[in-house]
Amino acid sequence: MKKFIRIISYIKEYKAYMGWYTLFITLSIVFSLFSLSMLMPFMDLIFGSNALSGAVNAATVNNSGSLKDMVYGFLQSNIVKYGKVYALGWICFGIITAVLLKNVFLYLSYYFLAPIRNAVTRKYSKLLYDKILKLPIGYFTEQRKGDILSRSSNDIAELENSIIGALEGMIKEPLNIIGILIVLFIISVKLTLFVFVLLPLAGFVVGRIGRSLKKHTNKAQVKWGEIMSQMEETLTGLRIIKAFNAENRVKRQFFGLVDEIFVIKNKILNRRDLASPVSESLGVIILCGVLWFGGRLVISGEILSGSSFIGYVALFSQIINPSKALSQAVYNVNRGTATLDRLNEILEAPVTVEEATHPIELTGFNDTIQFENVQFLYQDTSILHNINLTIKKGQTIALVGSSGAGKSTLADLVPRFHDVSEGALLIDDKNIKDYSLTSLRKHISIVTQEPILFNDTIAANIALGKPEATEAEIIEAAKIANAYDFITKKENGFNTIIGDRGSKLSGGERQRLTIARAVLKNPPILILDEATSALDTESEKLVQDAINNMMQNRTSIVIAHRLSTIRHADEIIVLQKGNIVERGNHDELLAQDGYYRKLIEMQEVK
Numbered sequence: 001m002k003k004f005i006r007i008i009s010y011i012k013e014y015k016a017y018m019g020w021y022t023l024f025i026t027l028s029i030v031f032s033l034f035s036l037s038m039l040m041p042f043m044d045l046i047f048g049s050n051a052l053s054g055a056v057n058a059a060t061v062n063n064s065g066s067l068k069d070m071v072y073g074f075l076q077s078n079i080v081k082y083g084k085v086y087a088l089g090w091i092c093f094g095i096i097t098a099v100l101l102k103n104v105f106l107y108l109s110y111y112f113l114a115p116i117r118n119a120v121t122r123k124y125s126k127l128l129y130d131k132i133l134k135l136p137i138g139y140f141t142e143q144r145k146g147d148i149l150s151r152s153s154n155d156i157a158e159l160e161n162s163i164i165g166a167l168e169g170m171i172k173e174p175l176n177i178i179g180i181l182i183v184l185f186i187i188s189v190k191l192t193l194f195v196f197v198l199l200p201l202a203g204f205v206v207g208r209i210g211r212s213l214k215k216h217t218n219k220a221q222v223k224w225g226e227i228m229s230q231m232e233e234t235l236t237g238l239r240i241i242k243a244f245n246a247e248n249r250v251k252r253q254f255f256g257l258v259d260e261i262f263v264i265k266n267k268i269l270n271r272r273d274l275a276s277p278v279s280e281s282l283g284v285i286i287l288c289g290v291l292w293f294g295g296r297l298v299i300s301g302e303i304l305s306g307s308s309f310i311g312y313v314a315l316f317s318q319i320i321n322p323s324k325a326l327s328q329a330v331y332n333v334n335r336g337t338a339t340l341d342r343l344n345e346i347l348e349a350p351v352t353v354e355e356a357t358h359p360i361e362l363t364g365f366n367d368t369i370q371f372e373n374v375q376f377l378y379q380d381t382s383i384l385h386n387i388n389l390t391i392k393k394g395q396t397i398a399l400v401g402s403s404g405a406g407k408s409t410l411a412d413l414v415p416r417f418h419d420v421s422e423g424a425l426l427i428d429d430k431n432i433k434d435y436s437l438t439s440l441r442k443h444i445s446i447v448t449q450e451p452i453l454f455n456d457t458i459a460a461n462i463a464l465g466k467p468e469a470t471e472a473e474i475i476e477a478a479k480i481a482n483a484y485d486f487i488t489k490k491e492n493g494f495n496t497i498i499g500d501r502g503s504k505l506s507g508g509e510r511q512r513l514t515i516a517r518a519v520l521k522n523p524p525i526l527i528l529d530e531a532t533s534a535l536d537t538e539s540e541k542l543v544q545d546a547i548n549n550m551m552q553n554r555t556s557i558v559i560a561h562r563l564s565t566i567r568h569a570d571e572i573i574v575l576q577k578g579n580i581v582e583r584g585n586h587d588e589l590l591a592q593d594g595y596y597r598k599l600i601e602m603q604e605v606k
Contacts, residue, residue, distance in 0.1 A: 146229025
């Protein structure tokens with residue numbers, strides 16, 4: 001219930017809507033009860049009860065505080081003047097009017113409820129996306145992409161269908177039940193007290209069913225995440241699956257997940273569907289108890305007329321549906337709690353890279369980047385050890401070493417994709433944690449081994465880091481990146497849509513666009529992470545030329561497996577198992593006859 005209250009807090013801005021909804025749903029309930037209550041004068045009129053015979057009591061009509069007495073007095077006066085048929089017309093007119101007003105107010109209540117229902121899903125969608133953008137890169141190495149997509153889509157939809165749907169039931173149905181009980185008390189206190197003895201039993205049984213659902217719902221959501229993950233992996237790696245004849249293996253794995261969720265969802269539906277017949281059966285049992293006890297009161301002539309008893313039964317029968325709806329709402333809350341737990345796993349995940357309380361703006365890079373005794377741990381595993389490194393403005397520093405040596409991790413510390421665990425990383429003698437993240441990353445561009453592009457135009461992808469760029473600036477960046485020629489050969493030029501992840505372009509073309517994107521941003525610091533390692537010889541030459549153009553007058557950190565691309569670096573840092581084992585320029589490292597020379601020789605042998 002605490003989680004439900006938390007959701008309610010997200011709709012504070014719609015409290016006026018909530019007020020209107022409550023008002024209109026209350027009026028709808030009032031007119032619904034009034035239309036049902038008109039059965040009593042109808043029965044008295046049809047069967048000639050003494051309640052609608054005799055002289056008109058003017059005091060009853062005009063001064064009585066009882067609505068029933070006022071209605072009966074009005075009908076009596078019409079019977080005396082115009083006859084019973086005329087009074088019957090008034091009863092029917094009253095019922096029609098009440099039903100019409102009930103439905104008008106019911107529609108108005110739904111009109112004001114709709115924004116409230118949608119507000120929570122909108123809020124959670126925004127919160128989830130905002131948190132995904134804030135979480136550090138390392139968080140996503142432990143998460144399956146498909147599971148995160150499932151939480152962002154299926155879980156949000158489940159939230160709307162469960163807890164958000166329960167909002168209506170948690171407001172409307174209690175009001176409905178309270179209104180009916182008030183009228184029942186007015187008709188017969190003794191009979192209603194008898195009902196109160198039976199109702200808690202029904203509530204206990206239905207509540208037990210609802211509480212059993214949370215565990216199964218959570219399992220279903222986890223399985224949906226696994227299914228989404230495998231679907232995403234299949235779409236991404238379809239070429240490899242076909243090439244290695246792995247269709248049957250991945251099919252068996254996927255079908256197994258679908259079969260598992262089939263069993264789990266059957267259990268959920270079985271328990272959900274049990275709630276309605278159980279509550280209805282209990283309602284009928286209670287109704288029969290009312291018929292027996294109330295019938296005794298009528299037969300014995302105790303304080304209850306036949307028409308009042310019929311009206312009582314008609315009104316009491318209306319309490320069954322709201323009770324069922326309320327039990328369904330309770331079920332939805334229990335089901336939705338499992339969904340909330342999954343969403344909150346992301347929303348409450350710690351943001352390890354945090355903005356300083358009073359950040360300063362990095363207005364320019366003027367001197368050095370310094371690593372002072374830097375250590376980095378990931379989940380208690382040490383990745384970098386005692387790194388001491390100074391990169392002067394305008395220098396090109398190359399990071400080499402075997403896979404897993406810590407090269408990319410070291411480079412990722414500069415834009416604060418991770419924060420150092422010990423030691424300090426300084427830019428111009430100030431700890432980078434003191435700079436605002438936006439101003440820090442504004443001075444850095446990154447070109448990765450895998451070109452990251454978006455399903456948009458070529459121009460939009462180039463201008464990602466500088467959306468206000470002019471057409472001339474975009475064209476100039478494309479020329480520097482050796483991308484202008486192939487872009488102009490496209491049918492729509494710079495307005496060409498490049499497809500999902502740039503699928504309509506070759507590998508070399510995609511990489512040159514990422515370089516153009518970095519050039520347009522015009523940062524003083526560049527990080528090149530294996531930017532040419534996945535390219536063929538011709539594409540590599542074009543991309544390498546573009547990189548050389550981009551690196552002019554900039555401070556560059558270059559990660560490379562192909563050591564031929566970093567021969568002219570000012571300093572080469574050789575990493576092994578998170579430690580700097582050698583450093584110097586190409587000639588100095590060859591003269592040391594150490595690990596770097598072995599790497600060179602291994603590549604030359606290849």
